[in-house]
Amino acid sequence: MEGLKPGAYFFGREQSTLELLQEGEFRARAHHLGLGQDLPADACVDIFFLSDLKRILERYGNRGYRAVQLEAGAIGGRMYLAAYAQHLGATGLTFFDDDVTNFFSPHAKDKSAIFL
Numbered sequence: 001m002e003g004l005k006p007g008a009y010f011f012g013r014e015q016s017t018l019e020l021l022q023e024g025e026f027r028a029r030a031h032h033l034g035l036g037q038d039l040p041a042d043a044c045v046d047i048f049f050l051s052d053l054k055r056i057l058e059r060y061g062n063r064g065y066r067a068v069q070l071e072a073g074a075i076g077g078r079m080y081l082a083a084y085a086q087h088l089g090a091t092g093l094t095f096f097d098d099d100v101t102n103f104f105s106p107h108a109k110d111k112s113a114i115f116l
Contacts, residue, residue: 072115
C-alpha cells in the first residue's frame with residue numbers, strides 16, 4: 001500500500017480514520033491468523049472485519065447475526081470489485097476467530113471476527 005507504513009491498522013468507521021496500532025512486518029502472524037494459509041502472508045493487505053456481536057444480538061436478537069454477516073459480505077464484495085477494477089486479486093479466507101480478536105485488542109475487545 002503506497003504511502004502507508006507496514007503495520008497493523010484500525011479503521012474507525014464513524015470518523016473514517018485509519019489508526020496505526022503497531023508498526024512492523026506481520027506476514028508470519030497473518031499466516032497464522034489465516035489458518036496457516038499462504039494467501040494472507042503473501043497479500044499486500046489483509047482486512048479483518050470485526051463486530052460487537054453481543055451488542056447487536058441484544059438489540060436485534062438472532063437476526064442480528066444474519067445482518068452482521070450480510071453487511072460484512074456486502075462490504076467484502078465491494079472490496080473485491082474495487083480490487084478487480086484495478087487488476088488486482090482479492091479473496092476471502094477462514095481464520096482463527098479468537099486469535100484475530102486477541103491480535104487486534106484492545107481495539108477488538110468484546111468484538112468477534114466476522115470476515116477476512
